Amino acid sequence: xxxxxxxxxxxxxxxxxxxxxxxxxxxxxxxxxxxxxxxxxxxxxxxxxxxxxxxxxxxxxxxxxxxxxxxxxxxxxxxxxxxxxxxxxxxxxxxxxxxxxxxxxxxxxxxxxxxxxxxxxxxxxxxxxxxxxxxxxxxxxxxxxxxxxxxxxxxxxxxxxxxxxxxxxxxxxxxxxxxxxxxxxxxxxxxxxxxxxxxxxxxxxxxxxxxxxxxxxxxxxxxxxxxxxxxxxxxxxxxxxxxxxxxxxxxxxxx
Numbered sequence: 001x002x003x004x005x006x007x008x009x010x011x012x013x014x015x016x017x018x019x020x021x022x023x024x025x026x027x028x029x030x031x032x033x034x035x036x037x038x039x040x041x042x043x044x045x046x047x048x049x050x051x052x053x054x055x056x057x058x059x060x061x062x063x064x065x066x067x068x069x070x071x072x073x074x075x076x077x078x079x080x081x082x083x084x085x086x087x088x089x090x091x092x093x094x095x096x097x098x099x100x101x102x103x104x105x106x107x108x109x110x111x112x113x114x115x116x117x118x119x120x121x122x123x124x125x126x127x128x129x130x131x132x133x134x135x136x137x138x139x140x141x142x143x144x145x146x147x148x149x150x151x152x153x154x155x156x157x158x159x160x161x162x163x164x165x166x167x168x169x170x171x172x173x174x175x176x177x178x179x180x181x182x183x184x185x186x187x188x189x190x191x192x193x194x195x196x197x198x199x200x201x202x203x204x205x206x207x208x209x210x211x212x213x214x215x216x217x218x219x220x221x222x223x224x225x226x227x228x229x230x231x232x233x234x235x236x237x238x239x240x241x242x243x244x245x246x247x248x249x250x251x252x253x254x255x
Contacts, residue, residue, distance in 0.1 A: 039210050044077045045239070046229035048210075050222075053241035055249055056080055059117070059223070061088035062098045064233050069103075069110035071232025082230060083249075084113040084242070086147060086183075086203075090133045091119040100136065108140075113253070115144030117183060118168075122156045126167030134175050143254045146172050147203060149183040150193075158192050165193070169200065178254055183223075186215045201252070203240070219243055220252065 037050030088097040107114045118133040172180050183203040203221035206213035228239040
């Protein structure tokens, strides 16, 4: 009698493939979870702060009124202190923030690394907006690069928005000799700026959810909360972290 051939288990190769896929996805998930920042509650700051970062900062404008920069500098809770501040300087073609001059001077006097930003109005000429910023802001060695805050279209086309943003950035870079930083939120960047401005350092706004900014490109700063408290400042203030160590931070500053 002929011997029966040994039958292979049905679907063995498929089963192995499924197991491999599950293993890969499982490893990817745990890598993602491990790479997420841990948030720790600091009652003195009034918010939860991501502990995976060592350099913390704030951004301010006239809405924070008269700031005691010495008190801001002196505040330190466990391992968290304010190491940098972005300060609103200008808006549109001719507006200057009412508290900029004082904030700009006093933050430096207090020993806080400072940066200045311009609030962009998309319907207005980008180069002329840059001139408003240049007239107002004198950058010095040790300052952060200039920042363009662009987060609204005001009804203009995406093409016009990008053209005016480009004009602003190029004018500012030519004057100061350093590449500006772009500030915006994840959705706005992906919809209007992605692909055309990826070479610029990014300061990205993304809060309410406890994870890193959901953006595929690299980023330098992350604004993760708008409800923080800091000694020397009345009312709420935005909190940020720098994505790097002290050496990376120094490399970003103006020589």
